[in-house]
Amino acid sequence: MIEMQKKAESKYSVRESSFRYQPRLPLGKQKVFPLHIEHLDVERILQRLLKEDLTTFNGEKSICAAHKLHAFPAKFPPQLPRLFIQELTNPGECFLDPMAGSGTALIEAVLLGRHAIGVDLDPLASLIAHVKSVPSNLSQCAREGYKVLQQARKRTPLSIHNELSHQYTPQSLEFFRYWFEENTITELFTLSQEIKKVKDADIRTFLQVVFSSMIITKSGGLTRARDLAHSRPHLDVNKKVKQNAFKVFTENLHKAVESLEDIVNAPGSAVIVRSDARRLPLQSNSVHLIVTSPPYAANAIDYIRAHKFSLIWLGHPPKILTALRSKYIGSELRSSNLEFKSETANRVIRNLQRIDKGRAAVVAHYFHDMEAALIEMLRVLVVGRAAVLVVGSSTIRGIEIKAPTVLAELADSIGFKVIGMAKREIMRNARMMPVSHNSSRNGIEARMHEEGVIGLIKPGQ
Numbered sequence: 001m002i003e004m005q006k007k008a009e010s011k012y013s014v015r016e017s018s019f020r021y022q023p024r025l026p027l028g029k030q031k032v033f034p035l036h037i038e039h040l041d042v043e044r045i046l047q048r049l050l051k052e053d054l055t056t057f058n059g060e061k062s063i064c065a066a067h068k069l070h071a072f073p074a075k076f077p078p079q080l081p082r083l084f085i086q087e088l089t090n091p092g093e094c095f096l097d098p099m100a101g102s103g104t105a106l107i108e109a110v111l112l113g114r115h116a117i118g119v120d121l122d123p124l125a126s127l128i129a130h131v132k133s134v135p136s137n138l139s140q141c142a143r144e145g146y147k148v149l150q151q152a153r154k155r156t157p158l159s160i161h162n163e164l165s166h167q168y169t170p171q172s173l174e175f176f177r178y179w180f181e182e183n184t185i186t187e188l189f190t191l192s193q194e195i196k197k198v199k200d201a202d203i204r205t206f207l208q209v210v211f212s213s214m215i216i217t218k219s220g221g222l223t224r225a226r227d228l229a230h231s232r233p234h235l236d237v238n239k240k241v242k243q244n245a246f247k248v249f250t251e252n253l254h255k256a257v258e259s260l261e262d263i264v265n266a267p268g269s270a271v272i273v274r275s276d277a278r279r280l281p282l283q284s285n286s287v288h289l290i291v292t293s294p295p296y297a298a299n300a301i302d303y304i305r306a307h308k309f310s311l312i313w314l315g316h317p318p319k320i321l322t323a324l325r326s327k328y329i330g331s332e333l334r335s336s337n338l339e340f341k342s343e344t345a346n347r348v349i350r351n352l353q354r355i356d357k358g359r360a361a362v363v364a365h366y367f368h369d370m371e372a373a374l375i376e377m378l379r380v381l382v383v384g385r386a387a388v389l390v391v392g393s394s395t396i397r398g399i400e401i402k403a404p405t406v407l408a409e410l411a412d413s414i415g416f417k418v419i420g421m422a423k424r425e426i427m428r429n430a431r432m433m434p435v436s437h438n439s440s441r442n443g444i445e446a447r448m449h450e451e452g453v454i455g456l457i458k459p460g461q
Helices: 002-007 041-051 079-088 104-110 123-133 137-153 157-165 171-178 180-195 203-215 245-259 303-311 319-324 341-357 355-381 403-414
Strands: 094-097 115-120 270-276 288-293 379-391 417-425 450-457
Touching: 041 079, 041 417, 041 450, 079 104, 079 288, 079 379, 094 104, 104 115, 104 123, 104 270, 115 123, 123 203, 123 270, 123 303, 137 180, 137 203, 137 245, 157 171, 157 180, 171 180, 171 245, 171 319, 180 203, 180 245, 203 303, 270 355, 288 355, 319 379, 341 355, 341 403, 355 379, 355 403, 379 403, 403 417, 403 450
Parallel strands: 094 115, 094 288, 115 270, 288 379
Antiparallel strands: 379 450, 417 450
């Protein structure tokens, strides 16, 4: 471990990140400046890229271990954003993912020497993306992690019960006792409280993500859940959690430090902002490329439902998380406005209304949310530069909502030039989708096997 700490030693300055909503965020000074700006024929390049293999990438593999730092549902493969970032920007230019998730695209932008900005409303996603894409002093992170571990081990179980009731709401305690065994609750509580005491904000964030990575795993980690990584957890009454949280924390701390070494030495930089893609805190005409993967409609991937298993431990009350869930793009809120400047959208809504007016209103709300996000993307993008959307569709009440086609039509209606749309097969294990190809269900699962890649350009005035 000593050799690993020495190897990870770094004096890179860490950009201060913000997890509060900000109405406007100036881009500020970039870490990397291009020595030579190459003229890019963006339209021609984008047309060519949309014809390439966007499913297997001819066998190309991702080599950055940071992508595996923390489980996260429905991540797109790193090769996908990397292809567009490499071809459609110059080193030192500004890249944006306005629905950044756990930061897959941001990592690739940083590795390629771009200035990356990630925006996401989800509290856990923002923490993960920050740790994965913003360099930290890894040896110091490791030292603080061991201090946390040592102090947590010293805590006496006798005092834990009273402390829990002072630190968490009754609703939180009920949640813990439903999903976690008593000895695990004691261990996780002591770890979370010691992490809270770490003064350095970036190191504390790093340790919070290590803590979360113990809980949100494909197997359900330290919980009684069958599955958390896919966002649809179910209680397994027969599951016995035999792992010790202190031991798992030690193992995950090692893995986290090792996985982030490539980021420490990367030529690019990143800023993560917890904010809303429908109200981007960025200046107009400030971004050279956007690549993003919007959420599915109708809460198909329910991020908060899984993320609360970590977030409640980190001090987010369940009621606050429930309220936040309704603000996400793809939530189950209903819109009273069912008309769009998209013939496909209007046809989908009409067909759904005949079967289920409530679900039609939910899908309409999703389309309106995405239209607002597209308007913001157009605003912040530099004239002549590209936006690439990787969009999954779904079948709701037997009606295909045709999300890629709808979003392309909405983009055209607000002023984007639509260059084209490609289809790619979803490699389910890599994308971490909820169900298998053999599913006979008639819901969102029925269309989780392919997605559209939409290429857009902001035309000149």
